[in-house]
Amino acid sequence: MKRVLLVIAALLSLTVLLAACKKSGDTISTPTAESTPATVEATPAPTELPPYEANVLTGEPKGADYPEGQRITAVMVNNIVAARPQRGLSKADILFEIKVEGGITRFMPVFTDYKTVGEVGPVRSGRDQFFRLILPWQALYIHEGQSVVMQQYAIDYDYGKLNNNDGANGYRDYGRVNWAGKSYNAGSLALEHTMYTNADNIANYISSQNVDMNRTYNSTFFNFVDYRLGTTRDLSNSLDSAYSDKYGPVVSDGQYVEIVHSQSYKTRFIYDESTNQYKMQQNYSDGQWRDTVDEAADNKVLTFPNVIVLYTDIHTYPGHEKTDLQYVEYAWGGVGYYCYGGKCEKIYWQKGTPLEALRLYYLNEDGTCSDTPLEVNIGKSYVAVTDVDFAENFVHSTLDGVNLSTATTQTYEKSYVEDDAKAGETLGSSTDDLTAAATGSGEAETTEAPAQETVTEETPAQEETPAEEAPVEETPAETTEAPADETPAE
Template sequence: MTSRVRVGRIEVDRRSVLMKKIVLRKLSGQLRYRLLPWLAAAFLVLAAGCQSGPEATSAADATTASPVTTAATTAAATETTAATTETTAATAAPTQTEAGLRVNLLTGEPLADPQAERQRPVAIMINNIKRATPQIGTGAADLIYETLVEGGITRMMAVFADIAAIPEIGSIRSARHDYIDLAGGLDAILVHFGSSNLAGDQFVLQNTAHLDLGRDADSYWRDQGWWDNRGKEHSVKTTGALLGEALNRASFRKELREGMPTAFRFRSPDDFVPADGEPASQATVPFSNYAKSTFTYDAATKRYSKGQFGQPHLDLADGQPLRFTNLFLLSTGIAVCDEAGHMDVQLENGEGYYVSGGQCQAIVWEKGKTGDSFVFSDASGQELTVNTGKSYIALVPDSNAITFSP
């Protein structure tokens, strides 16, 4: 049974109280007061009877008796309002519009398809428990986020600048509220299969643009082999083609918002400079006793290969490990936030490391509200300039030590 607390003469569940606090924390001050009456009404609706279990699963999935193999796509989706996620962080990073560049927003490299330069990125929730590995399609992502979700496990978010570049990808799992904020900082459309209650509440309260594949059986399929060997919940896949059909049917904005900065301040593609710090041919990122990511540098390719569970972290599509030019290993406060054991990640600011070119550098970072972009700075406070290429961002409990080997 959901725990309840008494506020004045109104009895409400703890989840509703927490959701109100989380959403208010994410809104900018001016917009917060403009939306307070609406938020209060939504809060009372939640308090009156939203008593679902720890994770909301779609009705379509609950009634599926055999693998779905259809290919047409529709998905429930709503638009993120300017009031909540159209706020960008103050940053001097060049934008595609300002610089007149046809570059990948996430890597700084030339876009394979210049017509994709105004597309909103697509961010896909990826299952990352050992039983669900190796995943497929993750090696094609331009940017990957990873952080704890519950019970010591992590979930990844694979982000693509061009929807046409998304291959067969899976397994896709449910959204968590922190990933809504991470996607929002990129103006990305979040793709998921179901959600935690907190994430579901935030989607509604912030009117977030997202695609819940589980709400329409035509938007995904289940891999029969994965279902048999890994379990039904670890079998969901989709493709860029399916997601493209979903976006064509959706009513929300598909174009990147004006003035959107690149994800990082990039150097010229011809100018590769290692991080300004100590040698770091290996890095260890301990999320929990269960989940630990490792990275090994290859000087020939100038990229780090990812490992986990004591072995290379492979993409089943080509059998190769995930590889990144840049690593952003960020320490922050992470704590259990509800009775289901879901985690809440502090995304205001903190310290961490930038790792590239076989070296690591101490940095500071800040984000803030849902629509704010990350800003990374060196120890002197100057905004960091990074190498072009694929990047990985880890948000790690500040009680766990990130370590390096020369």
């Protein structure tokens, strides 16, 4: 409402100003060359902006080496504590983190250009809560194994070879040593934490399988601030900074950000004003916070200018309690937070059907969802889709008084059976039917970690049998494009 009032006030002011420029009874004549006063100057023509050509994932201007007309690429990366440190995460343009089974989270780094990925992993199995985020964008989706629900989504949406189920010809690094000094060769690390792939393997998969990587996007992933204007949206001075809802100011401090994903998995971000970036850290099984680093980039610490947290209902799919397979509700939308420049702004998000793109919105003055798309500053983004049961555990504050060395809740994983679909295995129903059954069937989790559920995830597993590749259609699904009215044209 305030935006509408401000626009109306501006238009009224402009009307008054224009009326004041022409007094009643004045006549307008066309001056001749002899009668034109020397003080009259021609009004300069407005500067015409060049065409908007932004990176689809970051909103930054496309460089000379931008892969024009190419699909984006997403890879599933293991984030169980024993799998850390990972490789290739620093190359991601967007990094998603979402809870999967056992209370653990998994990563999905998304890359503009697969040729710049380098080495990435440990690669892990595909899950539909990630796939549904990239489905409207028809991304190449790379993973090792997949849940039966994920496999059903690939079948229902004719995803073909864009759904790669063997880590793009992935390879094992049996000698890799994790953060705790354990390795598969030493008999102390499970095999599932050793699968990697790289840019060459991905390129070989695309070439050998004749995967159609052609795709022209008509919008960016988020509604980014227009790079052509050379401006940055300052959250502390935004229009919404004057708003409050029943929980307090819509825009408030965000130098320190802490996200709870489950009863034990936590991620936090520490803002560095000198770089205007958030440094990423995670909680470990010894209760300590450690930097999230990219082992393939000399242990570079992951940093992001944009941190986005989206809350929704997450619970176990009915009928999949044995594997604790998690259902994430995207149809309803919900509340979230956008953190930038040491400030956090409360927002709303919407997605809807699997083929609809994720969209972020400002709040109205009364705290409800507006119809105005949120402007995200250009650059890389971290995005957490998080269980609403833990929304009250979200922390955003100044750094004053925060003891960054304090130990926190010990990270652990519940016992569960990994869900890997066999070739040809289906749900026996569509994903629409499964979603309808899952909607509203969840129960709130408690925030107390039951000690008897603690397991040691570092215990080495027996030699695993790789999941067979799901039978999918060979023709890439070019017909399932995001509707143009849902994605603003570039």
